[in-house]
Amino acid sequence: MTRKQDGEAGGPRRKAEIFTATLDMLGSLGYDSLTVEGVAQRSGVNKTTIYRWWSSKSELLRDALLHxxxxxxxxxxxxxxxxxxxxxxxxxxxxLADEHRRTVVEAALVGAVRHQAMRELVISFLDDRFGRHRPLFERAVARGDLPPDADPTPLVDAMAGALWMRVLVRRGEVSDTYTRDLVDMLMDGVTRAAGRRPSPAR
Structure with a gap:
């Protein structure tokens, strides 16, 4: 079996190793110092193999974030x-309570502020995660918890933003009380917004 065939046969496992190395480097070194060469060395996967699957650092990082x-x-x-x-x-x-995963999130957000390419990657990641959780809001509409024309984006942004501010900026702990109070405030907002909507014409 050739080296190329061996690399393709071990694709899923090797890609997982590459993704882990990529995010490890992002968290420890930041976006600027992240290189394909460094990922190859850390993952133990040949650089040519990585470039065969991803043509640039941005493409590699995008898939690492998503998958x-x-x-x-x-x-x-x-x-x-x-x-x-x-x-x-x-x-x-x-x-966010996990130190390793928190450093990855921090590095991604810092990179998004400084670099257009990283900003696009973060937006792509957030859009992907929002799409995966859309059934949550579709079920809420079906139950009557949300109006059919409600936009759940501000709801998600408010919740994530509050937790990011609490942990990443204030460096505070997130207690069960904090989480419960946060969700209560968001639900109060949803209820008020629904109450302000005009009744459908009969």
């Missing part, structure tokens, strides 16, 4: 929008 397990969330289905939001907040809280 690595360390930034993955499970889709909650608790039977209510309040419960689903609470579960989502807890998962985000757990992610």
């Amino acid at each position: 690595s397990h360390i930034l993955r969330f499970e889709l909650a289905d608790t039977g209510s929008l309040r419960g689903d939001l609470t579960e989502l907040a807890v998962q985000l809280q757990d992610l």
Whole structure:
């Protein structure tokens, strides 16, 4: 078996190793110092193999952000929008409580402020995660927890923004009380917004 065939046969495993090395380097060195050569050395995968799968650092980092397990969330289905939001907040809280995953998030956000390419990668990642959680809000509409024309984007931005501010900027702990109060405020906002909407014409 040739080296190329061996590399392709081990594709999924090797890609997981490459993604791990890529995000490790992003977290420890930042976007500027992240290189394909460095990823090759850290992952033990030949540089030519990496370039065969990804033509640039940006393409590699995009796939690492989208497909690595360390930034993955499970889709909650608790039977209510309040419960689903609470579960989502807890998962985000757990992610930020993990030092390694927190450094990756911090490096990605810092890079997004400084570099257009990194900003586009972060936006692509957030859009992907929002798309994966869209069924949560579709179920909420079906149950009547959200109006059919409601835009859930501000709801997600407010929750994630509050947790990021709490952990990444203030360096504060996120207690169960904080998470519960945050979800309560968001749900109060959803209820008020629904109450201000005009009734459908009969």
